[in-house]
Amino acid sequence: MRYLPLSLQERDDMLLRIGAAAIDDLYADAPRDALLKGPLDLPLRKTEPEVERRLAALAAKNVAAGAAPFFVGAGAYKHHVPATVDHLIQRSEFLTAYTPYQPEISQGTLQVLFEFQTQVANLTGMEVANASMYDGSTATAEAILMAHRVTRRRKALLSGGLHPHYAETARTLSDMAEDEIAILPPDPRASEDLIGALDSGLSCVVVQNPDFFGNLRDLTPLAEACRAKGVLLVVVVTEILSLGLVEAPGTMGADIVVGEGQSIGNGLNFGGPYLGLFATREKYLRQTPGRLCGQTVDADGRRGFVLTLSTREQHIRREKATSNICTNSGLCALAFSIHMAMLGETGLKQLALINHANAVSLAEALEKTSGVEVLNRSFFNEFTLRVKGSAAQVVEGMAERGVLAGVPVSRLLPKAGLDDLLLVASSEVNTDEDRAAFVTALTEELRA
Known part of the structure; x- marks a missing residue:
């Protein structure tokens, strides 16, 4: 019992209180095949130095993102984060103000x-x-729930170009709420007819731009068609840096814009924590989930900041809350804001131009490679390749040649029959030598 906080008697008392005969009863709803049939194949005990050595040996088998030419994207992107960002976010006034409930001590945050x-x-x-x-x-899931509240309808239509993880998250929450979701088939060439799929029973249409496959779209016609039927247009942006060049979703007519802010100020971090972005039109302000900070003046007329809206269930009654799942990612937002302030409008556009130019340069080189087809007509810094054979095997082979080539579509869409498609992202961290290494490794792998 050295590392367990409760005695056997205390555990038995808790089981008796809730009416369970044994610990296993707590897992009655879990699928049988998901439960372990016995203990894990691990030694019963090891010393701390032994565990550290073992874990270090396992970690040494990995190839870190910064240790090889890196072209992996699919919703999480490797960008340069200036050292200034990490330095500033560690200042004590930010580190100690976790949640700004008390404005008088949280003005910095x-x-x-x-x-x-x-x-x-x-x-x-x-x-x-x-x-x-x-x-x-x-x-994205919160945007769908908000659209249901605004329109008083309970059905959403999801584009086939929406990131599969985003679609699954939305599906999970919708299933729990008994809402309806229609998801169009995966669409590598952005040829789906979203306008034709509209009907007046929809609360919203969710479309990603650039989409999961890297395609850029003009969403203006779709926005006009949605407006005519009283359907909200939700636009998802997983590569937020693209908005340094691409027309803003709001300008194209979006009603709600959500996205992933990781690309600015935040590293890959093994998949998290990341930063959800959520923006909308002012008329929908009171249906917006999460927190919203506002500017005001104090009794002496001095400028100050407060939580103007804070409608999560931790603040108000659960049934009245606009969100039962999300609060905010304060430290990641701080890193985003510092990096954005450092870039400024000119710097953001320049960084976006570098990203786009790098991706175009790689795509043009790959178009000359036998056995490779670039599917996209227009893209930002990520595009889809069709390769000869299995894209997953190509990625494994290129990794052995020292290049982290991208994400096989089959990894995220295993049942879609798209085993020959490979997502490739090229950002400002990739050099001419990296791109040349990619082309060489892919050529060698396809010939093998």
């Missing part, structure tokens, strides 16, 4: 979140933005 909201609103072309959400996928 509240001001940053207010400025973050302004940055996100400007970036997305919307009128208001909240103080962030957990990540892009949960922000």
